[in-house]
Amino acid sequence: MNFPKSVTIVEVGPRDGFQSEPLFVATDKKVELIERLSEAGVKRIEITSFVSPEAVPQLSDSELVAARLPKKPGTSYSALTPNLRGLERAIRAGMADIALFVSASETHNQKNVRMSIEESLRAFRQMARKALNGGLRMRGYVATAFGCEYEGRVLPKQVERIVTEYIAMGISEVSLGDTTGMANPLAVREMIRSLKPVLGQTALALHFHDTRGTGIANVLAAIEEGAQIFDCSIGGLGGCPASRTSSGNIATEDLVGMLHEMGIDTGIDLDALIECARYAARITGRQLPGRLPNAGRINWNGTAPDL
Amino acid sequence: MNFPKSVTIVEVGPRDGFQSEPLFVATDKKVELIERLSEAGVKRIEITSFVSPEAVPQLSDSELVAARLPKKPGTSYSALTPNLRGLERAIRAGMADIALFVSASETHNQKNVRMSIEESLRAFRQMARKALNGGLRMRGYVATAFGCEYEGRVLPKQVERIVTEYIAMGISEVSLGDTTGMANPLAVREMIRSLKPVLGQTALALHFHDTRGTGIANVLAAIEEGAQIFDCSIGGLGGCPASRTSSGNIATEDLVGMLHEMGIDTGIDLDALIECARYAARITGRQLPGRLPNAGRINWNGTAPDL
Numbered sequence: 126m127n128f129p130k131s132v133t134i135v136e137v138g139p140r141d142g143f144q145s146e147p148l149f150v151a152t153d154k155k156v157e158l159i160e161r162l163s164e165a166g167v168k169r170i171e172i173t174s175f176v177s178p179e180a181v182p183q184l185s186d187s188e189l190v191a192a193r194l195p196k197k198p199g200t201s202y203s204a205l206t207p208n209l210r211g212l213e214r215a216i217r218a219g220m221a222d223i224a225l226f227v228s229a230s231e232t233h234n235q236k237n238v239r240m241s242i243e244e245s246l247r248a249f250r251q252m253a254r255k256a257l258n259g260g261l262r263m264r265g266y267v268a269t270a271f272g273c274e275y276e277g278r279v280l281p282k283q284v285e286r287i288v289t290e291y292i293a294m295g296i297s298e299v300s301l302g303d304t305t306g307m308a309n310p311l312a313v314r315e316m317i318r319s320l321k322p323v324l325g326q327t328a329l330a331l332h333f334h335d336t337r338g339t340g341i342a343n344v345l346a347a348i349e350e351g352a353q354i355f356d357c358s359i360g361g362l363g364g365c366p367a368s369r370t371s372s373g374n375i376a377t378e379d380l381v382g383m384l385h386e387m388g389i390d391t392g393i394d395l396d397a398l399i400e401c402a403r404y405a406a407r408i409t410g411r412q413l414p415g416r417l418p419n420a421g422r423i424n425w426n427g428t429a430p431d432l
Numbered sequence: 433m434n435f436p437k438s439v440t441i442v443e444v445g446p447r448d449g450f451q452s453e454p455l456f457v458a459t460d461k462k463v464e465l466i467e468r469l470s471e472a473g474v475k476r477i478e479i480t481s482f483v484s485p486e487a488v489p490q491l492s493d494s495e496l497v498a499a500r501l502p503k504k505p506g507t508s509y510s511a512l513t514p515n516l517r518g519l520e521r522a523i524r525a526g527m528a529d530i531a532l533f534v535s536a537s538e539t540h541n542q543k544n545v546r547m548s549i550e551e552s553l554r555a556f557r558q559m560a561r562k563a564l565n566g567g568l569r570m571r572g573y574v575a576t577a578f579g580c581e582y583e584g585r586v587l588p589k590q591v592e593r594i595v596t597e598y599i600a601m602g603i604s605e606v607s608l609g610d611t612t613g614m615a616n617p618l619a620v621r622e623m624i625r626s627l628k629p630v631l632g633q634t635a636l637a638l639h640f641h642d643t644r645g646t647g648i649a650n651v652l653a654a655i656e657e658g659a660q661i662f663d664c665s666i667g668g669l670g671g672c673p674a675s676r677t678s679s680g681n682i683a684t685e686d687l688v689g690m691l692h693e694m695g696i697d698t699g700i701d702l703d704a705l706i707e708c709a710r711y712a713a714r715i716t717g718r719q720l721p722g723r724l725p726n727a728g729r730i731n732w733n734g735t736a737p738d739l
Contacts, residue, residue, distance in 0.1 A: 232734075277732040337686060337723050337727050345617050416613075416645040428582065
C-alpha cells in the first residue's frame, strides 16, 4: 500500500467535456466555470481547443475564453492545438501550455483529424519547433492508447513509438487516453510498466473515460504503479449522451473525493469542487454522471438529520 | 499483480435492488429476471427478503417468488431473513441458504430494524440454531461496515465483534456492506487485513454500493487483498433515485466486464448478463446506472460500422 502523498489533477472538462456536449455553452459560463475551478484549487486546467470552429462549433470561442479568463497565479491554463494554425492561434491568444493530440490507432486518427499518424507526427515536428522557440510547454496526448473502437487492439509498440517521437520533439508530458473506455486495471499496470523505460524523465498522465464504469479503478491501478497525474472532467462532463461508445471522462469530484479519503492530497477544496460540478450541470442543462453532487461528500461526524 | 484466476459473483439485485426501487415489480418479472440471471451463469442469487410486507412492500411477494422460481441445479438461491418469523417463512418456502443482517452502527441498526445490535445478535443466536438444525447455510451481513451516515466512523472493533459473534453462530460467510458508499480502497485493504485473523476459514464477501462512484475501485483493492466474493446488482439496481445518500450496488455487468478483461473468470456469459441488465431496466421502468447496457461490451476485433 505504497500510495503517493499527493496527486496532480488536470481538469479537462472545459475542453474534452464541452467539445462533445450536445449544446454550445455560452463563453461567459465557460469562463466562470474555469474561474471557479481554479478558485477551488485546481492547478491545471485545459480550457479549450484551438480547433476549426466548423469541426467543433462547441469550442468556436477559444480566443474569447482565453482573453476573458482572469489568470490565477500558480495555475496552468492549457489548450489543445490540433495543427499549426491552431498553434498560431494559441500563441496569439497568449497560451503558455499547449497539447498535441494523435491516436495510436490509424483508423481513429484518420476519422478524428483526417490524417495518418505519420502525417500528424510530421505536422507536430514543425509545431514543436515553433512552440519551443516561443517558450511554450507541450503535452502530448496518445488517444486510443488502450484500444480502439474501430481497430480493436492497439499494439503497445504503437504507443511506445508515438511516445518516443513526442519525447524527441521536446514535450514535457505524455497523456495516455483511454478514449472509448477499453482499459482495465491489469492493462493499465502493464502499459505503465512497459512505458517506463521509454519515458525516462518525461511526466506521465493518464486520461480515462468512464465509458464502462471502470475509470476510477483504472486510476487506482495506475497509482499503484506509480502514476501521479490524472486527467478528469468536472461532473464527468463530455461524451455525447446519444452515442453508444462515447462517454465523459471520470468525474473530477468523485476522483478527488476518493483520493482525499485515502489520505492522498490534491490541493483542491472538495466542497468548492462539488459546487463547480453543480454549476457545470446547470450550464449544460443536464444531469451529469459524477456522484458527489448528488450523494454529498462523506461526513465522518455523522449527521442523523431525522433522529 | 497477483490477481485470482476466478471470482464469485453474488447477485443481490432481486433483494437489495428491488427492496429500494420506488415501484413494486410484478412477481413474474422478478422470477423471469432471476431465471435469466441463472441462465447467464450467475451461480449465487439472493432472490428476496422474508421481511414484513408492511415494512418493505416491494418484497411482499417473497413466498411467491420462491415458489414460482424454477431452481437450476448448481445455482444457490438465498434469502434475507431479518428475524425468526422471516426465517420460519424462508424454511417453509424451501430456502436452503439464508442471510442474517445487522449494522455495525448502533444508530443505523435502530433505524433499520428497531433493535439494538445486542438485540439483533440475541435473536440471531436463536435463529442460527434453528437454521443449522434445518441444514441451512447462513451468511452474515455487517451493514455500515465502512461508515455510517448517522454515526460517521464505525470502529473496526465493532465489525470484528459482530463477525466473531456470527462465526460462533455457525455462519459460513460474512458479507461486509458499504451501505452508503463510504469505503475507499485504502480502508478496504485495512479492513480485510485486520479481519483475516478473526475470519479464519470463514468466507469473506464484500458488498459495495456505488454511492460515490468508487465501488469498482473498492473491489479492485479487495481483490488485491485476496478477496474473491463480491455482491453486486444487475444494472446497478437499487437505491432510491430521490435519496441523497442511498444508491444501488455496483452493477454486476460492469464488474464482470472488467474482471473478464483482466483475465479473471466468473463463469458468467457477459452478453447474456448485459441482456439481463436491459431486462432489469425494462421491468423497473427506469434507466439504470450500469454502463455496459449502453456502451456495449468491448469488441477487440474492432467494428468500424461507418467506415
